[in-house]
Amino acid sequence: MGSITFNHVFKQYKGESRPAVNDFHLSIEEGEFLVLVGPSGCGKSTTLRMLAGLEEISGGELYIDDKFVNYVSPKDRDIAMVFQNYALYPNLSVYENIALGLKLRKTPKYEIELRVNRVAKILEISHLLDRKPSQLSGGQKQRVALGRAIAREPQVFLMDEPLSNLDAKLRAQTRAEIIKLQSDLKRTTVYVTHDQVEAMTMGTRIVVMKDGVIQQVAPPKRLYDEPANLFVAGFIGSPQMNFVEGSVTREEGRYYFNNKRMKLLLPSAYDGLFDRMNRAVRNVVLGVRPEHVLLKTPEPDDDEKGFVTSAVQMTEVTGADSYVYVTVGESKIIARTDPGTAYRNEDKPAIGFNMSKLHFFDENTGISLADGGDEE
């Protein structure tokens, strides 16, 4: 119940040169919480709308529960959708809003009452059932919208940026509730967001999209630790991963990362990557997350330890951490540090990287040399 298969699905709008969704190929397992994430216009919402049946599929096949559903109307797909602006019927009370889908499906009246009340209890909106949507706050409207989806007990839940109209505090709270709800109901859920924090915290698997193309499909931790390409590496994580351009050379059997300002001896764990990249000039982009950048007071033997001098541009204190923006030559690097050590602008600390946590990307294609990208 509730598995979904996209078989090379395309969406092409008339009069546009590039498809909005390009060769979307993915299987979603029953009970999975899949998050589609990407910048606006990346095709994530279009994908969801094709799944809902609100948008025609231009090419490829879509299966829900191994049933071919390309031409099945939304109401017969056994799905429920939560919209960004809630889409509650303003002329109906909360109760009627939740009950409408059941009524239209000719559910017996006593069962409608039972289900609406049960859902209202779960979402703590029992006291609101007689109100009209205009009398509700944003958070309450969102709960009613969720309730409407849950009451139908569909195989698949679709959520299109359901939290983006809520304020920060309510968003975090509702996020936690949706996670709990999903794990209780164990229904397949496809969730669209542009917020990478939402994606990382909610999804059991995340699909990162850009320009209609899937960039990577992976569980959150894997996406963070092994991004498949430069886009994913930059999109996931805040502040974003630092990128340093340079080349990799081999000297006396060891690999070094070089650019104008630094020469780093790379641990032999990476040897395999560069052996495979069998070219004379190995131009790469080195990626390192802010928490893996080390700052310290300069010492004479820094060079041997792999530290170089940097210049502090700015410091951001968030409370738990502070982010120090430094430059090394032309590269701008952000380091996460303990807020206890204060850096002033124009300070010249030594900077180094946690050598076991480096990422390398092909400079031309942007693809990770670790090729840890595509799922499984």
Next chain:
Amino acid sequence: MIRRLRRITPFQVILVTVFTALAAFMSLPIVFILNHAFKPTNELFLFPPRFFVQNPTGSNFEQLFLHATNATVPFSRYVFNSVFVVALTLISVIVVSTMAAYVLAKYQFHFKQLILSLITLSLMFAPETVGIPRYLIISGIHLHNTYLGHILPSLASPIAVFMLVGFISQIPGELMEAARIDGASHIGIFTKIVLPLAVPAIATISIFTFQGVWGDVETSTLFMQDETMRTLAFYVNSLLSGLQNSVAGQNVAAAAGLLMFIPNLIIFLLFQRKVLETMIHSGIK
């Protein structure tokens, strides 16, 4: 802060005074019609004329009904014709216009833009300019002396469609998508979601459709040769036009004037709150 909000400024006093005076001035004709209808004959011809009635009497109405019963067609026939035609026209205009507007506002199809332009274009024509073609069509399909002849010409109401398209297109598309996923059919979406939300706009078009049809003389004059098919508006109009320069029937005319005005007032009072909503909606969104 609160104190400042509560304090009445001189500007507000002036504003309220001016608008009250303006409202009073605007309501003078209504007050006049009301008073006029109950004036005995001697008061009707007082010079200088008085605004308010001194000795109210119902004799004007008595005369009106007597005058009508003397005619070949009873007064009640005109009333029935009017009520029947107005009710049927109102219902059909609402049904046709809302359906047309929903499709034009929310669906994509070929020639949609052309149809919308044609509707806008037809707003430009004054009723007089289409009098002759309308007559030819009515006589061509033999609708003389039928109720259909009353109803059909006002059925296609471009202004109603135009207003409703504007209103319905502001209903978020997500509502319809949500309803589709909930299992509603096209008709279901229309009746359960679109119609209830369009009520303010429907109220507005009801008012002016009512006023147009209730006061319409042209249809009865041109298309209805049979006196029994003519409406109250025609009857009152013919009553008044025959009396323009005579002293004799002024009391009857005064009563008839009030009689024609009352339904308009009732309809307006019934729907005006919804009309305000239309204006607020179109202002904000």
